[in-house]
Amino acid sequence: ELKVEQNPLFLSMQEGKNYTIYCNYSTTSDRLYWYRQDPGKSLESLFVLLSNGAVKQEGRLMASLDTKARLSTLHITAAVHDLSATYFCAVDTTGGGADGLTFGKGTHLIIQP
Amino acid sequence: DSGVTQTPKHLITATGQRVTLRCSPRSGDLSVYWYQQSLDQGLQFLIQYYNGEERAKGNILERFSAQQFPDLHSELNLSSLELGDSALYFCASSVTGLAETQYFGPGTRLLVL
Numbered sequence: 468e469l470k471v472e473q474n475p476l477f478l479s480m481q482e483g484k485n486y487t488i489y490c491n492y493s494t495t496s497d498r499l500y501w502y503r504q505d506p507g508k509s510l511e512s513l514f515v516l517l518s519n520g521a522v523k524q525e526g527r528l529m530a531s532l533d534t535k536a537r538l539s540t541l542h543i544t545a546a547v548h549d550l551s552a553t554y555f556c557a558v559d560t561t562g563g564g565a566d567g568l569t570f571g572k573g574t575h576l577i578i579q580p
Numbered sequence: 581d582s583g584v585t586q587t588p589k590h591l592i593t594a595t596g597q598r599v600t601l602r603c604s605p606r607s608g609d610l611s612v613y614w615y616q617q618s619l620d621q622g623l624q625f626l627i628q629y630y631n632g633e634e635r636a637k638g639n640i641l642e643r644f645s646a647q648q649f650p651d652l653h654s655e656l657n658l659s660s661l662e663l664g665d666s667a668l669y670f671c672a673s674s675v676t677g678l679a680e681t682q683y684f685g686p687g688t689r690l691l692v693l
Contacts, residue, residue, distance in 0.1 A: 498679050500681075500682075502684075508686075509582065509670065509684045509685060509686050509687055510670065510672075510684040511582075511684075512681045512682070512683065512684075515679075515680065515681050517679055555623065557623075559679070567613065567625035567627075567628050567636045567637075567638045568613075568615075568625055568682065569625065570622060570623035570624075571622075572622050573622070573623075
């Protein structure tokens with residue numbers, strides 16, 4: 468059974484600081500997804516990482532994938548309050564050309580002014 | 581706004597009842613996914629359809645069923661409802677259903693009393 472573990476699950480940080488969220492998964496996969504969810508809202512896609520060594524950046528967020536270590540990271544640079552949300556990583560579950568995602572429990576991020 | 585629509589937004593019903601949740605994918609997307617989000621289980625993949633055919637199954641209970649119609653909208657049917665079925669049900673869509681961004685709808689919040 469595929470397991471996806473995120474850490475930390477809760478993170479409170481100050482504006483202007485840098486931090487990294489880690490996502491480990493238990494089985495071979497080279498497709499890793501990052502989503503953001505605001506309270507009471509839907510999931511917004513942030514990044515899709517499709518190969519070993521993939522790195523993608525959007526604004527203050529940067530995601531990377533190491534398929535050999537089965538690890539993805541989401542790095543936040545100079546955090547701002549607007550980035551407060553819950554961040555999920557997800558891995559393709561089903562293989563064989565199908566794409567059901569197994570999600571981590573999410574990292575609840577609070578950024579304080 | 582992802583372009584994925586779901587109805588209804590909220591649903592309150594009683595144990596033992598049956599409900600139908602509806603999803604319309606983004607224009608041009610052929611694949612539809614259903615996910616359940618609850619405090620206990622987190623985000624769980626239920627089922628995926630591609631162009632009217634079932635493509636992948638996740639943790640979907642036997643009391644639940646889904647289908648995708650020729651116009652590509654999808655319905656998730658939940659029967660013999662139990663208290664534990666109370667959750668947020670998301671529909672997502674993508675173009676081909678293979679290693680690409682899944683766009684999530686706003687969700688249907690189901691409360692079983």
